Amino acid sequence: LCYVYHRFQKMNNQLIETVSHYVDSYNKESKTHSKIRAGEINTEIKTKHGQTAKTLIDWYFDKTLSKKIYKELQQRAAEMFSCEEASLVGEFLVNDEVDKKRYEWEFHDKNSQCMIKNIRPLIKILDFQSLPHQQELLVGIRFIQSVFRKNKTLTDFDLEDFPLDSIPSHLKRYLLERDLESRKKNKPIKSIHLYRYEFYLYDHLNKQLAANTIYSNDTTEYKHFSDDIKLKKTAKEKKKLLDSLNTPRLNRNAKSALSELKNVFEEALILTNENIENGKNTHIKIKGEGKDRTWTLPYKKKKDEYNNPFYDQMEVINFFDIMMSVHGETLCLEVFTHYKTHFSKNKGDLQALCACILANATGLGTHKMADFSDMSYNYLRSIEKNYLYLAALRESNDRLNQKFSELPIYPYYNLGSIFHGAGDAQKYKTKKDTFNARHSQKFYGLDKGVAPYSLSVNYTIVNAIPNKGAHNHESHFLFDLIMSNTSGIEPERVSTDTEGSNQIMFVLMYFANIDFAPCYRSMRKKVDKIGGFKKPEDYPESYLIKPRYKFNEKLVEDEWQNIQDIMSAFLSNETSISVITRKLCSHELKDKTKRAIWELNDILRSIYLLRYVDDPLLRRYVRASLNRVEAFHALKRKVVETNGVGLRGGSDVEIAIWNECARLVTNIAMYHNASWLSKLMLLKEAKGDMEAVERIRGFSPIASQNMNFGGRYEF
16 A cells, blocks of 8 residues: 555656656747747838838927827827837837737747646646645645646636736736726736736746745655654654764754854965965966956866776777676676566576676567577566566666775775765666657757766766656765765765755765865856854955855854755655755745755855865866766667667666666676776786886776676677
């Protein structure tokens, strides 16, 4: 029963996400339509109505018309201008362009059939809730739901039946038609643009879902925020949880935490500016003088971590032989057991298992693998169906990573004597439509695809989200990757690019005792926006890097208890981390605790940015960690695209399995190279050739020129 209800929740997740997808798509299309249509009208006004408008203005100064009665002038003007044209010209004269909003709503009129087909059936079956004091937000939605559930249309109801109070005043002119002939000051409503009104309610629902003021209890991703984080109701429960988490940074009062951060920030600010002024920071480049001074922090060309020429000297080996060799050292394929613990008819076949893993990883598929080998399709399909499931693939990757970390060369892959991880996503086209496969013109052209997200530590890929959609923001999944890591290799520092950072990530990493070290796309712009614990004018004018605003310490102090509750939910894994991260990063969510977390995040980010500018080793390690995960992606892409571009899975689960197979194959390839380098390193150490040892320690294990992923397989 629990499984059935969970499936029901997942279905509702997808239905609500579909509604949001269509609403966002139609809003985007309406803006494009409005821009084109407004451009056409602006041009028409200038070319067609410009002279007419000039004539009307000339009439104002024409003394010969002074004896004409006003009605006669109106009639003559109407022959030249319609009311609508006159209104457009007036808008153009006032704003230098016509009102684009009019044409956005005009698009929704024309697009009504798509809305009826794609959104209305979903709204009809979904249920939404709101808090008691916010019930007015749902009045309009419940009205149209009651209409459609009775198989009626909006035209079957009178004007008085429609709940119009929720419509903002700035939108009423587009949704409502008023009686302009009425003599009343407030013109009465004559009619409603029904399709516009319906879309307004869908758009309103989408915004309130993002703000979490409207929610759905029968989901896992759209519940109310308090239900997601499972707040502890008593002080005793809260203390017990905080003690069990063993996080000293979280289990203390706000003043103590802020006092420590203040000292760290002030010391970093002074040291960073002093090193710039006295020339110790030789990497920063300063231009201009006085208040016109600007600075840059040039990047060195990144080291190529993929396909080191050293591997060209090695003999090319069929990958099946590599898989068997690595399994002999690690027993990483031993975890693949029949998904039925009892009454399974066939036993595992290691060679057939390797064939299925390699077929999925390289995009060949079991059908073509059967053609290329001496195994039948039915047999391979049976092995794939019964033995290749996500839990087994993840366990196999974990076992391989644990053995990787035990290799003699592994400690020399540390950056700054610590485990330095990096998170990044990689885009792949999909050959079949799935729910998570989305369009992205930049990455897929006219096709669809997914963007698996990987966490790398010292070259090893310790965890991955294999079927993340391209529409999902990378940063929503980074902390989830870290907390769900079961490889036994725990990163002490994690880097990412701009896409992996968000408004709460520094806070999450701070309380998890992980050093978050992102590499921003525009580092100088980020540094120029740092805050401080004092007012900007209280800092010396001579500082090149100077805070632009004062942190709101009181806000953090006031909300510290709530911050503890939310962070406890994150660190205890009691909730869906990616869902809570998405909600806390939403600009639509109006919540004091969220603002306090963002403020604390700004404090921690400002401290990091000062460190980044002042510490050349930190910058080098950050870039090196990102280069490693990018090199892994290069190797994985070679594996995945061995037999063509695109993932062939027919569902999100199949795509996840194929991606995990590709991760396993790539990890096996890296382990093979690292194992070989370890043996060579020990051999050179025994001979006392320390120069060769140092060179070997610097070689990346990410290479493929010594491996054959294609060809004929004989198992």
